[in-house]
Amino acid sequence: MLEIRNLHANVQGKEILKGLSLTIGSGEVHAIMGPNGSGKSTLAAVLSGRDGYEVTAGEILFNGEDITGLAPEERARKGMFLAFQYPVEIPGVSNLEFLKASLEQVRKAQGKDVWDAVTFMKKAREACTKVNLDQAFLKRGVNEGFSGGEKKRNEIMQMLLLEPALGILDETDSGLDIDALQVVAQGVNSLRDAGRSFVLVTHYQRLLDHIVPDHVHVLAGGRIVKSGGKELALELEEKGYGWLKDAAAAG
Amino acid sequence: MSADHDSLPAQALALAASATCPAWLADYRARAQRALQDTAFPGRKAEAWKYTSLHALTQSAALAAGATVSRASVPADDLPPLDAWRVVFVNGRYDATQSSLPAGGELIVAPLVSLPDAEQAHARALLALTDTARLPFAALNGAAFADGLLVRVPRGATAGKPLHVVFHATGDAPATAQACLLVSVEAQASLTLVEQYTGHGDNLFTNAVTAIDLARDARLVHARLDFADHRQFHVGSLHLNLQGGSRCDAWQLMTGSRLKRTDLACTLNGAGAELALKGAWLVGTDEHADTQARIDHAQPHGTSDQSWKGLVGGNGKAVFNGRIHIHPGAKQTSAELVNNNLLLSADAEVDTKPELEIYNDDVKCSHGATVGQLNETGVFYLQSRGIARPDAELMLALGFVNAMVDDVPVPGLAGWVHGRFARWFAQRSGRPGGSR
Numbered sequence: 001m002l003e004i005r006n007l008h009a010n011v012q013g014k015e016i017l018k019g020l021s022l023t024i025g026s027g028e029v030h031a032i033m034g035p036n037g038s039g040k041s042t043l044a045a046v047l048s049g050r051d052g053y054e055v056t057a058g059e060i061l062f063n064g065e066d067i068t069g070l071a072p073e074e075r076a077r078k079g080m081f082l083a084f085q086y087p088v089e090i091p092g093v094s095n096l097e098f099l100k101a102s103l104e105q106v107r108k109a110q111g112k113d114v115w116d117a118v119t120f121m122k123k124a125r126e127a128c129t130k131v132n133l134d135q136a137f138l139k140r141g142v143n144e145g146f147s148g149g150e151k152k153r154n155e156i157m158q159m160l161l162l163e164p165a166l167g168i169l170d171e172t173d174s175g176l177d178i179d180a181l182q183v184v185a186q187g188v189n190s191l192r193d194a195g196r197s198f199v200l201v202t203h204y205q206r207l208l209d210h211i212v213p214d215h216v217h218v219l220a221g222g223r224i225v226k227s228g229g230k231e232l233a234l235e236l237e238e239k240g241y242g243w244l245k246d247a248a249a250a251g
Numbered sequence: 252m253s254a255d256h257d258s259l260p261a262q263a264l265a266l267a268a269s270a271t272c273p274a275w276l277a278d279y280r281a282r283a284q285r286a287l288q289d290t291a292f293p294g295r296k297a298e299a300w301k302y303t304s305l306h307a308l309t310q311s312a313a314l315a316a317g318a319t320v321s322r323a324s325v326p327a328d329d330l331p332p333l334d335a336w337r338v339v340f341v342n343g344r345y346d347a348t349q350s351s352l353p354a355g356g357e358l359i360v361a362p363l364v365s366l367p368d369a370e371q372a373h374a375r376a377l378l379a380l381t382d383t384a385r386l387p388f389a390a391l392n393g394a395a396f397a398d399g400l401l402v403r404v405p406r407g408a409t410a411g412k413p414l415h416v417v418f419h420a421t422g423d424a425p426a427t428a429q430a431c432l433l434v435s436v437e438a439q440a441s442l443t444l445v446e447q448y449t450g451h452g453d454n455l456f457t458n459a460v461t462a463i464d465l466a467r468d469a470r471l472v473h474a475r476l477d478f479a480d481h482r483q484f485h486v487g488s489l490h491l492n493l494q495g496g497s498r499c500d501a502w503q504l505m506t507g508s509r510l511k512r513t514d515l516a517c518t519l520n521g522a523g524a525e526l527a528l529k530g531a532w533l534v535g536t537d538e539h540a541d542t543q544a545r546i547d548h549a550q551p552h553g554t555s556d557q558s559w560k561g562l563v564g565g566n567g568k569a570v571f572n573g574r575i576h577i578h579p580g581a582k583q584t585s586a587e588l589v590n591n592n593l594l595l596s597a598d599a600e601v602d603t604k605p606e607l608e609i610y611n612d613d614v615k616c617s618h619g620a621t622v623g624q625l626n627e628t629g630v631f632y633l634q635s636r637g638i639a640r641p642d643a644e645l646m647l648a649l650g651f652v653n654a655m656v657d658d659v660p661v662p663g664l665a666g667w668v669h670g671r672f673a674r675w676f677a678q679r680s681g682r683p684g685g686s687r
């Protein structure tokens with residue numbers, strides 16, 4: 001599904017990712033943990049093709065195709081989805097209008113039928129119900145005045161509708177209470193299947209109680225310094241990252 | 252440069268001399284003509300006209316002639332689909348064939364040329380609100396208008412439907428049309444008014460004056476729309492007098508044109524008056540829009556709340572001056588003003604200046620202005636959902652201004668205005684995002 005080889009990336013001339021490699025197979029869930037400032041959100045931005053995040057070396061293969069030159073919208077249309085750590089408010093553009101434009105573009109590019117207005121409304125309402133978001137949020141400006149938890153649930157709602165091949169969730173669990181956390185986990189789990197993969201960026205073991213990962217990686221200093229199974233998350237919870245930072249510095 | 256500027260008063264006076272008006276307006280006409288003779292037309296050195304040149308107007312030959320065309324239907328596409336009484340003026344003259352006037356007594360609507368005697372005093376009182384001494388174009392209007400409209404809602408009455416007044420400018424030859432709208436909402440009465448300027452064709456100049464009086468505890472919803480042809484010239488002034496306990500919710504919505512200048516003069520003239528004003532200007536390639544909003548808090552316990560947004564693209568230029576003057580007696584005043592602008596290109600320009608003059612210390616007052624660019628994080632967010640950059644930019648830019656009209660309490664208006672904004676973006680903004 002996704003293969004990242006020796007990825008180096010700069011932000012404003014400063015190298016943040018320093019030779020990161022990671023392979024994600026179809027149907028797998030990978031958790032990426034790591035200290036603040038280690039480059040997790042940068043990785044998510046680089047994967048989604050954000051302007052200003054410059055890949056200086058290495059490659060990103062998505063279903064075998066090098067996507068480093070593609071615009072964010074092209075990646076989205078190929079089935080990538082990023083749930084933002086800080087979802088953006090878009091005043092004056094309703095959630096509905098936004099979802100409609102998004103779904104039209106993505107489904108058309110993927111050769112799926114574009115939903116008519118009735119089907120679209122039905123699907124949108126269902127998605128709201130799944131993430132426990134009142135339908136009134138569909139009429140409001142995108143994320144405008146939403147609470148932190150509402151913004152995160154709105155991200156999952158979009159993901160449910162877009163049905164991406166690869167979902168990248170950047171700290172979607174941060175700042176959520178236990179109910180909201182379960183809503184997010186159920187959303188992800190309901191999409192899990194053999195053809196769909198997830199990257200979960202998180203600080204906390206607790207999300208991984210609900211979405212059990214196949215692999216756990218530690219990102220520090222711009223590269224993966226340790227990988228393991230789900231038990232690695234428990235170990236990190238216990239020991240913190242200190243013992244790994246030395247490894248990163250040495251490597 | 253100075254030569255053509257010097258010709259402006261002469262052209263204006265010649266225009267005024269050839270105008271006719273009903274006899275009962277002769278006094279006002281004479282006063283306005285004197286004011287026109289006495290006031291100098293502003294040069295660039297005048298602070299209030301610092302950023303707006305009249306050069307294009309004086310060069311256009313539009314001022315040389317009053318409009319002769321007085322019959323032309325307003326294209327349906329120019330009009331929002333409102334369930335409203337409609338009055339249409341073509342080049343400043345009332346067109347009965349396109350108008351539908353209310354018959355009942357709760358809303359009196361009458362063209363000035365055929366105004367019943369009993370209404371003339373009302374019209375005169377409203378004309379007295381116009382600041383012809385300060386605003387030379389208001390003086391020109393008074394000196395040269397051929398017709399106009401009186402609207403009156405009697406004490407305690409509520410107009411059953413909105414009133415939609417359309418001033419349409421059209422024709423092939425350069426010409427000037429005066430538009431004059433006089434509105435009196437009497438004590439405890441209530442009105443919803445949509446005032447609209449439409450037009451097609453080059454080298455036409457609309458010089459508009461609107462005078463509105465809200466008596467005690469009156470209510471007015473007022474939307475002033477100006478999306479006329481960008482090749483036209485428009486100078487307009489709105490004189491709004493708010494008496495005690497009255498409230499006005501107003502929207503000023505416009506696209507730019509070769510010359511566009513709007514002066515608002517609002518006076519909170521009685522205790523507890525409230526003014527909520529929202530505005531948006533969309534100014535694109537070869538367009539200009541200059542808005543001067545002047546609010547006078549003359550009495551205590553007044554509230555004014557202004558929010559203005561500007562979207563400027565191409566080599567467009569927007570000018571805003573928001574002046575709030577709080578008089579010594581206006582204790583416990585609350586006055587707010589924000590103006591946020593979004594520049595869509597490197598050549599776009601905004602000159603925005605809030606001005607506060609506060610003459611007592613028992614006030615709550617805030618003002619602020621920003622000039623920024625499209626939020627790149629927002630663009631990326633939309634792109635990450637499969638929306639191409641030009642469309643993402645369009646959504647963000649239009650969302651920014653669309654939000655200003657979402658709460659206009661006139662069914663059918665907000666959606667129509669959104670469509671107009673989208674059309675401006677596609678045709679005038681200089682951006683490629685108009686394809687959707």
Ligand SMILES: Nc1ncnc2c1ncn2[C@@H]1O[C@H](COP(=O)(O)OP(=O)(O)O)[C@@H](O)[C@H]1O
Nearest residue numbers: 011012016034035036037038039040041042043
């Ligand atoms: N837009 C940016 N401009 C400058 N520096 C940035 C930017 N984005 C991230 N960085 C820097 O990159 C490093 C990694 O940040 P980030 O990827 O957000 O870390 P994490 O998500 O792991 O907490 C930090 O040192 C941060 O300051």
Ligand SMILES: [Mg+2]
Nearest residue numbers: 040041085171
């Ligand atoms: Mg982060």
